[in-house]
Amino acid sequence: MAHDRYGTWPSPIDAALVAAHDGKPEYLGAVGEELWWTAPRPAEGGRRALVRLRPDGGGVAETVLPAPWNARNAVIGYGGHPWAGIARPEGGPLIAFTDHGDQRVHALEPDAPGGAAPRPLTPPAGPGGQLRWCDLRPHPERGELWAVLEEHREGGTVRRVPVAIPLDGSAATAPAALRExxxxxxxxxxxxxxxxxxxxxxxxxxxxxxxxxxxxxxxxxxxxxxxxxxxxxxxxxxxxxxxxxxxxxxxxxxxxxxxxxxxxxxxxxxxxxxxxxxLCPREEEFAEGLWRIGWRWSAPLESGLIAVLHGTGGMRLGVLDPATGELADAPGPYGEWAPSLAVQGSRITGIAAGPHTGWQIVQLDTTTGHTRVLAEHHRDPVDPAYYPRPRTRTVTGPDGREVHATVYPPAHPLATAPAPEDERPPYVIWAHGGPTSRAPVVLDLEIAYFTSRGIGVAEVNYGGSTGFGRAYRERLREQWGVVDVADCAAVARALADEGTADPDRLAIRGGSAGGWTAAASLTGADTAGLYRCGTISYPILDLASWTGPGTHDFESRYLDSLVGPPAEVPERYRDRSPVTHADRITAPFLLLQGLDDTICPPEQADRLLAALAEGGGPGVPHAYLTFPGEGHGFRRAETIVTAVESELALYLTVFGVERPDAPALELRR
Known part of the structure; x- marks a missing residue:
């Protein structure tokens, strides 16, 4: 090929491939000499499977329970650690886990004769999951399991308390057997x-x-x-x-x-x-935001050493000597480790990824200093030459503040990019969710889906993100919708000013809190005309209705710090909300929403569309796609395929790119 226009490049990375590789292993733990974790199954309704790795299994991980068993829970909306295990001298391990379908704790004996089905340990959850459980901790010597109970009561009140659950199953039919x-x-x-x-x-x-x-x-x-x-x-x-x-x-x-x-x-x-x-005074983070109860960034070893995750803008595995403060990092191409560590003697196992590899189960032997991949092995489904090569950037934002970002330029092994004087690539600014979170630098086939077609991506760790110290996190205090929007715009403008991106073909996208930032960027006076279009997924759009009963309990007072106490600054809730300024939207947009979302319910999207309709006039081209059965974030393969293809279709349409395999998307006014 010669001088192929950006956006027209053919790519072997299709939406089905993106969906098949969506998600990552989570909640790794040791049960004696075995390792267990949960893994995504997009093709099986988006469930989380329980996975087992035996020491004598030849390195082959087993999926323990068939669909529809789903090792998840809904505690604090995002869920918490969903399983615990007990190693037994005979009969194999005993595993307790929460099932998302009924929100109960179940006991599983995978080695029982005949493959006995799981048996419940807790009472029925009741309508809507009134009883939920997470962060399971086994105490076999006491014949019980400790856990966090989340109880939803009439009138919308919620209580959480640590509870002991009998392992004999008596509480399944006699709730009085539970002990707070x-x-x-x-x-x-x-x-x-x-x-x-x-x-x-x-x-x-x-x-x-x-x-x-x-x-x-x-x-x-x-x-x-x-x-x-x-x-x-x-x-x-x-x-x-x-x-x-x-x-x-x-x-x-x-x-x-x-x-x-x-x-x-x-x-x-x-x-x-x-x-x-x-024990290790450094200007580095050894933890991040506790979005899920049971996340683990450190684990002590019997030797007295401590396995720790640490870094600035990324989390790598190290071994800390608490007596000296010395810290030795694990070798390997793993720039990111998930908050999930298991210790077995001198071995530390975690979930790791890098800019050119997906998430794998990786083990460090502290006696030899060597790492090896145990399971969830990364295998390139396409030639790695189609993957982008990320570049970590720091740009100057308003008031001279630093803004951190990762830039993923278009990459293709066969296409020849146009000369800069002829054409610059379109770029999409990605705003991560949270907002107290971070975009890790790992191989993401969804990013590669766009970059391999000639559309660049820039992920922004705007002020308020984790990974850069408390002061950086607190830049967003009472400034949500201001700092995040300005920082994303600073990265977009820097890419355009330096000639990396086409200033006339910039877009913004995000989900959840990132959806808020994307929508606020399309309605903001200071960013008017900067972005030619936007993709907004399961967003927050009306601040006043997203407090108290307007969202789930965990985040129902989050806006007190992000925006300010609503009773004291009601004008901020009105003035910063995209629904208030829907008339400012001039750029086409795609709105994606799960209909079972209890964190950012569909009413948020409905309010924006209603505000647009009230404005009269010709209207802004847009598409609104909803997905029954999907909650906050998309898990099902068919949903992910539709979402990814629709997003590409939006960019091709707005950026004026024609290609024979362009997905269809109807934009209405």
């Missing part, structure tokens, strides 16, 4: 971690209006003879200190990852006085 471990306290809790001597337990707690990355408390209590935790007191933390994780080391040392220095660093905490010593 503590009196009802803060609105949000993690499951207590019992000390090695069995005398004390620690857990994290926080309450509205704080989010867990804003302020949490480390609780400690004694385990009484009746099996309840007594003498509950706060050991560390508070409104301006976020503790992301707390663990007991095998020798009884209490470890906590706190951002009291402005960065999430590992500390040793005195369980009597609360005095904390920073």
């Amino acid at each position: 471990l503590t009196p009802e306290g803060p609105r949000f809790v993690t499951c207590p971690r019992l000390s090695p001597d069995g005398r004390r337990a620690v857990w994290l707690a926080w309450d509205h209006p704080r989010m867990p990355w804003e302020g949490t408390e480390l609780k400690i209590a004694d385990l009484g003879p009746d099996g309840r935790l007594t003498g509950v007191r706060t050991l560390a933390g508070g409104p301006e200190e976020a503790i992301a994780q707390a663990e007991w080391a095998p020798d009884g040392t209490l470890l906590a990852t706190t951002d009291r220095t402005g960065w999430w660093n590992p500390h040793r905490v005195d369980p009597d006085t609360g005095e904390a010593v920073n």
